[in-house]
Amino acid sequence: MILKSCVVLLLLFSSLVFSQEKKTFYIHTVAFYNLENLFDPEDDPLTYDDDRTPDGKDHWTYKVYQDKVKNMARVIADIGADITKNTPVILGVAEIENRKVLEDLANDPLLVSKDYGIVHFDSPDRRGIDVALLYQKALFKPKNTSRHELKIYDDTNKRIYTRDQLLVSGYLDGDLIHVIANHWPSRRGGEARSSTKRKKAAQLNKKIIDSLFAIDPYAKIITMGDFNDDPNDASIKKTLGAKSTRSNVSIKGLFNPMFKIAKKGIGSLAWADSWNLFDQIIISKALLDNDYTSYRYFKAGVFNASYLTTSNGKYEGYPFRSFSNGEFTGGYSDHYPVYLYLIKRKK
Numbered sequence: 001m002i003l004k005s006c007v008v009l010l011l012l013f014s015s016l017v018f019s020q021e022k023k024t025f026y027i028h029t030v031a032f033y034n035l036e037n038l039f040d041p042e043d044d045p046l047t048y049d050d051d052r053t054p055d056g057k058d059h060w061t062y063k064v065y066q067d068k069v070k071n072m073a074r075v076i077a078d079i080g081a082d083i084t085k086n087t088p089v090i091l092g093v094a095e096i097e098n099r100k101v102l103e104d105l106a107n108d109p110l111l112v113s114k115d116y117g118i119v120h121f122d123s124p125d126r127r128g129i130d131v132a133l134l135y136q137k138a139l140f141k142p143k144n145t146s147r148h149e150l151k152i153y154d155d156t157n158k159r160i161y162t163r164d165q166l167l168v169s170g171y172l173d174g175d176l177i178h179v180i181a182n183h184w185p186s187r188r189g190g191e192a193r194s195s196t197k198r199k200k201a202a203q204l205n206k207k208i209i210d211s212l213f214a215i216d217p218y219a220k221i222i223t224m225g226d227f228n229d230d231p232n233d234a235s236i237k238k239t240l241g242a243k244s245t246r247s248n249v250s251i252k253g254l255f256n257p258m259f260k261i262a263k264k265g266i267g268s269l270a271w272a273d274s275w276n277l278f279d280q281i282i283i284s285k286a287l288l289d290n291d292y293t294s295y296r297y298f299k300a301g302v303f304n305a306s307y308l309t310t311s312n313g314k315y316e317g318y319p320f321r322s323f324s325n326g327e328f329t330g331g332y333s334d335h336y337p338v339y340l341y342l343i344k345r346k347k
Helices: 002-021 062-078 099-106 191-215 234-239 258-263
Strands: 025-038 090-096 116-120 130-136 140-148 165-172 175-183 220-226 269-271 274-276 279-284 296-302 338-345
Touching: 025 062, 025 175, 025 220, 025 279, 062 099, 090 099, 090 175, 090 220, 099 116, 099 130, 116 140, 116 165, 130 140, 130 165, 130 175, 165 191, 175 191, 191 220, 191 234, 258 279, 258 296, 279 296, 279 338
Parallel strands: 025 090, 175 220
Antiparallel strands: 025 338, 090 130, 116 130, 140 165, 165 175, 220 279, 269 274, 296 338
């Protein structure tokens, strides 16, 4: 009888200890999405947007535009929602024409309740496309915002006008986090010939990051975007210095969680029957520590839900792009979004 009582007490004690040690966490999604030419139908006389107008060759009518916005909102509403039960708290976007398209996106019925704020600057890109940041006002509080111009030149020393890099510093539940949104120069003209442009973009990105580290070596930094290079390319691996393994990341260093994803053959866009992971989210050392009293990196991935993938035809298995063969397809984008989770232990 005494032995039986001792066993019961022991089991009760073990249960109490377990319940005390059980930890719960806040979890948020941070994501990036190339929206594949989200243009409004208005003709901007300062940019080359004539094709994306009702009378242009793409016949970009208001109905098509509204369908495109609706599709983009659906994707954004789904990223990370199965885990966080919420849309991304911070979302970087590329290939958007202006602030108006972002406002229309944020006011879509699927997103309007999230009350997204917008950080956007017009960049000098000749096509008129920019990067921007959307954030849930209730959860993220911007402190400083700035645009950083990328100055590059061709072989004749003529300026090539491209996208700025956008820096937003703000507080996520009291944690100061710095987010950089990027859309580096494309591979037009060939990968090797255009690589110096992306090297220049990487140098600018590193300069921004180093300026943050100069103020605080333990700064929590997230640099995200369509880099038009893979994790193993020189611009990312050497110039930016993003490491492929956590253990190799030193103070003021960067970790690229997308490296292992790319190594598995998973990509964010497809071309010529091969995959690339141009869309990446890279983080600083401070987000890797195991002290979860403030936000830390948990997991990263590519959001490639089945409805985002072409189901038949020549491009079966590719991202279901929104425009092909001179018309709107009813699809989404030629890129999949990428994301990561940040977690913090509840008190």
